[in-house]
Amino acid sequence: MKTSLETLEGLKRSLTVGVTIDMFNQKVEKSLKTMASQVSIDGFRKGKVPVSMVKQRFGDNAKSEAVNEIVNETLVEALTEVKLSPAARPTVTKIDSEGETEFFYTVEFEVFPTIEMADFSGLEIDQIEVDITKADEDRTLNGLQEQLTEYKAVKRKSKAGDRLALDFVGTIEGEKFEGGEATDFKLVLGKGTMIPGFEDSVTGVEAGKTVELDVNFPDDYQATHLAGKPVKFSISVNEVGSPKLPKLDAEFAKKFGEDTMDKLLVSMKEQMRTEINGRIEQLNKDAIFGALAGANEFDVPQGSIDGEAQNLLAEMKDRMQQQGQSAPDDMPATVFNDEAERRVKLGLMVSQIASDNNMVASMEQIDEKIAEMSQAYGENAQQMVDYYNEDVSRKSSVELMIVEKMVQDKILEGAKIKPVKKKFTEITEQG
Numbered sequence: 359m360k361t362s363l364e365t366l367e368g369l370k371r372s373l374t375v376g377v378t379i380d381m382f383n384q385k386v387e388k389s390l391k392t393m394a395s396q397v398s399i400d401g402f403r404k405g406k407v408p409v410s411m412v413k414q415r416f417g418d419n420a421k422s423e424a425v426n427e428i429v430n431e432t433l434v435e436a437l438t439e440v441k442l443s444p445a446a447r448p449t450v451t452k453i454d455s456e457g458e459t460e461f462f463y464t465v466e467f468e469v470f471p472t473i474e475m476a477d478f479s480g481l482e483i484d485q486i487e488v489d490i491t492k493a494d495e496d497r498t499l500n501g502l503q504e505q506l507t508e509y510k511a512v513k514r515k516s517k518a519g520d521r522l523a524l525d526f527v528g529t530i531e532g533e534k535f536e537g538g539e540a541t542d543f544k545l546v547l548g549k550g551t552m553i554p555g556f557e558d559s560v561t562g563v564e565a566g567k568t569v570e571l572d573v574n575f576p577d578d579y580q581a582t583h584l585a586g587k588p589v590k591f592s593i594s595v596n597e598v599g600s601p602k603l604p605k606l607d608a609e610f611a612k613k614f615g616e617d618t619m620d621k622l623l624v625s626m627k628e629q630m631r632t633e634i635n636g637r638i639e640q641l642n643k644d645a646i647f648g649a650l651a652g653a654n655e656f657d658v659p660q661g662s663i664d665g666e667a668q669n670l671l672a673e674m675k676d677r678m679q680q681q682g683q684s685a686p687d688d689m690p691a692t693v694f695n696d697e698a699e700r701r702v703k704l705g706l707m708v709s710q711i712a713s714d715n716n717m718v719a720s721m722e723q724i725d726e727k728i729a730e731m732s733q734a735y736g737e738n739a740q741q742m743v744d745y746y747n748e749d750v751s752r753k754s755s756v757e758l759m760i761v762e763k764m765v766q767d768k769i770l771e772g773a774k775i776k777p778v779k780k781k782f783t784e785i786t787e788q789g
Contacts, residue, residue: 382461385424446661468659478772509599518548523597666698719760
């Protein structure tokens with residue numbers, strides 16, 4: 359076997375592999391004989407068709423099969439010989455079967471980049487810290503009260519805090535649009551859940567009144583096909599409900615699974631800390647890897663970007679379907695290319711750092727992490743543990759999480775860390 363490697367643009371490579379023409383011809387003949395025993399041609403019994411006639415009709419197919427066999431049998435060895443590992447499956451770009459002594463095929467592929475990692479000491483990384491104050495705890499407790507707030511119909515004009523029961527129809531240029539119509543829609547005034555102008559139009563209005571509203575969707579509206587467009591709403595106020603907050607007593611605590619208010623306050627504070635720690639962990643992780651990406655510039659295989667972009671598109675469609683929204687059929691995966699490139703780049707750097715520092719997660723660490731994760735499932739914690747134990751391959755994702763955390767810690771050891779104090783609400787009220 360002969361090999362010839364050519365470096366193309368960027369990470370692209372071209373590899374030509376040569377074997378004897380006899381090897382190719384033998385595989386073609388073998389394929390033709392197999393076909394002759396299986397095909398049916400008018401005038402001949404099955405299995406009795408002359409090979410010469412099969413060759414005439416199916417010769418190109420036999421050659422294609424022979425090429426595929428040779429590529430499958432020789433490519434791995436050829437790549438080993440030139441000491442390359444493709445980033446994605448190579449594509450056959452040229453076949454030469456006309457030589458008297460040799461058969462050649464050429465494949466093109468991308469390779470992973472060689473990364474010369476910048477020294478961590480040059481990185482400056484913000485790391486967020488949050489103290490939970492009494493005001494934060496009071497605000498959270500008020501939120502629990504609001505969840506159990508009861509509303510009583512009243513005969514007066516609506517004001518902030520009231521809950522309205524509405525029917526409305528929205529039209530754009532006289533035509534109704536998806537999501538622009540609702541019946542018995544509940545709206546608590548002051549929450550800011552509707553587009554600007556909507557709540558104002560039904561504040562100071564009694565039940566039984568109808569309001570006509572002309573307003574524009576915000577330019578940054580999440581439904582891009584509606585962003586910036588003028589819309590006309592016809593809104594009927596069916597009921598004005600005045601709020602009545604529940605008492606903070608044992609009965610209130612029981613609604614949230616605790617016997618007393620003291621126990622509820624303890625569990626609430628624990629939940630607040632768990633939630634804020636999770637968000638801080640993600641933000642700090644983003645800061646670490648953002649600094650790392652900014653300090654290391656290198657090419658990324660386009661095939662890897664394309665694959666990750668397809669994954670991101672699929673994830674978005676799944677989320678939309680779970681939320682009862684229609685996923686766009688014509689959205690190209692290329693809209694996710696920037697995020698896909700960032701993810702691939704980070705994945706390569708994390709792998710490089712882990713490899714350079716011999717970072718490996720032990721089975722004990724993996725099991726401890728699974729046990730920790732399972733606590734979020736409450737009574738179903740053991741089911742979650744069993745899920746991972748039933749198939750060891752499922753633990754690979756947990757292993758990656760542990761190694762990724764090792765990489766983060768390694769970066770922080772060498773980098774310049776800037777502690778950043780933030781308020782509880784600054785973190786929890788982010789999108």
